[in-house]
Amino acid sequence: MRTILLLFLLSAVTVFGKDSKQLPKVEVKNSFIESYNDLHLSLKDLNEINSSKSEVDQEIINAFFEARIAFKKIEFLLSYLDNEFINDHVNGAPLLKTERKAPGLVIISPSGFQIAEEKLFEGDFTGFSELTNKLEAKLSIFGPKLQYVKLGDRMIFEAFREGVIRIISLGITGFDTPSAENTVSEAITSLNTLEAYLHFYDDYLSEEHKIYFKNKFEEGRGYLVGVSFDDVNRYQLIKNVLNPLYGDFLEIQDSLFIEQRDIVFSGEFPVNYKATSLFKTDFLNPGYFSRYNNSGDAEKRKELGKLLFFDPILSKNNERACASCHDPSRAFTDAQTTSLAFNGEGNIDRNSPTVINAVFNTKLFWDGRATTLEEQVEHVVHNDREFNTDFFEIIDKMSTSQEYKKLFDEAYPRIKKINSYTIIASLSAYVKSLVSFDSEFDKSMHNESSLTASELKRMENGFNIFAGKAACATCHFVPTFGGNVPPRYNDTETEVLGIPEVNDQANAMLDGDEGRYDNGRPKDRANFYKHSFKTPTVRNIEVTGPYMHNGVFTTLEEVVDYYDVGGGHGWGIAPENTTLPEDSLNLTKTEKEDLIFFMRQLSDFESFNKKPETLPTSSIAGLNQRVIGGLY
């Protein structure tokens, strides 16, 4: 009864809106609320069907997918408006999580469409219908608030653009459709929805624009309609339609004098709104992720940081530099299974990851114990198996160099001091500059690749497998190809795979490293984070082996074979709460080869492969024996 009253109220608003010619934003809001009510009704229908049944059947499956489609008809705007609510209750990942801001560690079970879909295909009717009832209840609580939303043109265009990122990185990869059955029709709906809502701006668009968009959306549908999940040419769809649309929406926004986000909010955001392509270096904004972003002279700070990165003065024995384990000729990795420890006394526990694009991670180290580059530096300095020192020692040594003093004075004209803050800020400024989306793959998205036609074709096949059949892109998200979560890229994921201790499938043993669970952060000490590790970027993977947190795999072929059999599941060592599905990927030999070929086209480290030519000299002779990049 209450629900009916509510719907009546909302539709009254809608009818009023249709009487006269309204501004686009008013029409968008009316249409949106109408579609929200449709979604609510579709859940109601589904739950009515459920109430007359006791097990899953085709009618239920059909009704469920109808509700999903109803969701996709408003997802771009609804998720934009209240991303947190949608993740919490409507379309969040089907995984356990911890309650945010709770006093203590509280574990929350997933709810919403995705976990319901899992239950549906497991045949768990009771679990499924509980979840869909809960979803309907949540939608009915949330709905009445929408009439109060002050929806402006800026917000609508931001939602359009976020919607494009979502289709590219989450939609067509099958991220939020566990069964993959409905992925393609949902992607078509998402695309159609963007087109339908853009039509509310028709009065403001030129004829050329209207024709252009009509053709673009038509072309996009051409890649999807009547095509199965495995066969969608995601590469061409992104290259020819979706990625261009990302830029086109911004051009329209500017031409209509609709203000951009940066003029409304003073803070920084992870996605650089002015970027026009997902596959250019400026897509993400390092400033958002960096702790000491605004201090000192940016260029001098970076150059100073580069010196420090290669200077073993940062370690207790003056023999180890950052570059010892992060060698620029190997995209800042060291080719070791696990890196050599201080004084050559054994090895540290984990494999050295690339630092290119590392600034975009909100979890650093394999276990995610640091949240920024600056925090990360301190762990390395103090770790007795890494630099084994502290900032007092480092500052004392550096203060014996007139050259360093001068460089710090120049880089920090207000502070004029060598202290832990200026050292860390410099190092992070350098690492922050190591960002690049300029591989052959990225270039090919703008027709700037130097690959031959047949190489391009192989890369295209490989990408299509990566983002489709092999499901790699559901964790290694486009375009960082790491755990940076779209569409806002403000979080970095970790996953439980079941990594073996040694590369011996016949005698497989789970690696004992508990990863995120054991990282010292109270909120991460939940059982489902045992053996969970950061999803690293696949960019520059050609030169960053060995692979995995423990370097257990030497070649990409081994890595792909591991995933092909279902990772830890296939090896029989999957711990509880493994986040990989159990199925084999069933990749053919050619598919594997193309997949690896694609990954090899993600290299762009060469422009960073430079070392300083000299290190600043000290008044202490012994200190002048330092080797650029470290002795070992």
Added chain:
Amino acid sequence: MKRILFFLGCIGFAASSSAQLGFNPHFDFTIESDTVIVPTSIIQKQVLFIGGVHEVQTTDTYGNAAGAFVAKQWHDFIGFTADDASSDLGWISVNHEMIVADDNIGDGGGMTVFKIARDAATDTIVIVEQTLSDGRTGEFFNVDFVNTVGETGMNCGGIQSEADGRIWTAEEWFRSDNSSIADRDISDFTIGTGTADGQLAPNGFPGFDGEVIAKYQNYNYMVEIDPKEAVAVRKQYNWGRQPFEGGVVMPDNQTVYLGADATPGILTKFVATTPGDFTVGTTYFYAEDVAEKWVEIDNSSLVTMLNYADSAIAHGATMFNRLEWVAYNEADGNVYLTETGRDNPASRWNDELADGGKFARHHFARADEQFRTGPDDADYVDYYGRILKLDVTTSEISVYLEGGPNYGGDVHEDDYPATHLSNPDGLGFITIGDVTYMLICEDLNGTSNGRMPMGYSNRTCEMFMLDTRIQEPTLEDLIRIAQVPIGAEITGVRATPDGKTIMFNSQHPDAANPYPYNNSCTIALTGFDKGFANTPEIEASEELVLYPNPAADFVYMNKTTDVAIYNAAGELIKVLREVDKINVSTLDAGTYFIQTGEGETKTLIKQ
């Protein structure tokens, strides 16, 4: 390449047409506009104490020599202890709400104390260098918990005595086993002695000395500290082991009210037998359904105190949804509490309901409004929290101010989301002249459901003032006086007794904020005695009128509309949609042009 050219052509076409939906990127200087002067703000802002940057003086800790080490972060409670013996203002105590292993400062969380004075010429705060009786000299001092009470952790809220400024720190985050404490010393703890591995607790506790407890059981107390000597005094075992947050010692120096940050959260009262001696007295929990409201709990039994909540629940304690701060209002003599809320509390307090706990009455009323069967309904939500009033004469608790926006409630649609209060946490009072204002710190349990404006917005918490003379206040009566850097929570609000300065912390700001605001900071705003005014009286008129309010750094308008701000060169620098005031705190001094959606213009000169 072809496409780009084509598009440039189109933009040229579109830009020359009149069909635009926003403000022109360039100001039209042919329009005449009146000039409005915005005087410099009367409020001076100072950053007093920066976590991760300032160095604190430490004692010998775990065998490491005393020294100077970088202060911990995550500032929370602020306590103020007046210095009656000198012209200095007094001592400030700041909590660190964290758990980290730290060889030099001590594992867990902790506190930093420092002394402040007021510069006679400028009224600004200065930090006073001190030498403590243990020989430490400096500006900032680490409170020694390791050698006094056997460590501490997650120091969140606390108590400042209304009688004499004594300070207690609350160990909030509830520990349930040794694996969840950062401390590497997990040997058993003997009250009055310490641990076998060298943590000391010489002061002990009357009646409990010699009792042996697991190490984790030595957390989650109110812990008294001495802010003048930077040492802890004792853990208050007789107030129970609870996830404490706020508390208050009343002016009688005998009665204590204590809140617990949990769902269910229980309200506790302690009455000391002798004023000032809080080791002996009677402990009660709040039970709304019992005639006398307060039910005694046996504080002579350590077992009962260690399992405080279980015992109170079994005897019908009233259940709240995360009690945070507790503050005394000198204007009416009553106690106010923040109940910060939790989105879906049902799963958190239904077990306790079965064990005998009773929901606070206002939750039944709220559940009714939501058409839910009760606070135990899985779909009962508590997104915004509220402020409660405890009438100390009748012991009745009522809702003083409900958080919001409460869609369809008392906030006009046009004022949303400008008018909101999400998850109140810290609470305090300031008396300026003869008017007492409530100070409310916002925390955000989330950004959904209107706690932040929809779409992209950076998570920002605000602090509000509320004139306590207003009967039955609403959200409309809140005056926003501060906003912390992006990502930060605003914590620990504390006013100086002279009504000039309000201090607060910016806790866990985002990494991207400019220095020093990328670290936890203790911030002071000074000048509230110099003509602080509420929202100006605004006359209704068709024509745009601007009312600068330098105290709040806002320019109020007589209408709600879209506003564009252009700089002196005529470049568009800011667009605000449907607002009735302009925040000018981020504008540098200089000339600006304001244009509304209706095309009215003003020249704004910020001094």
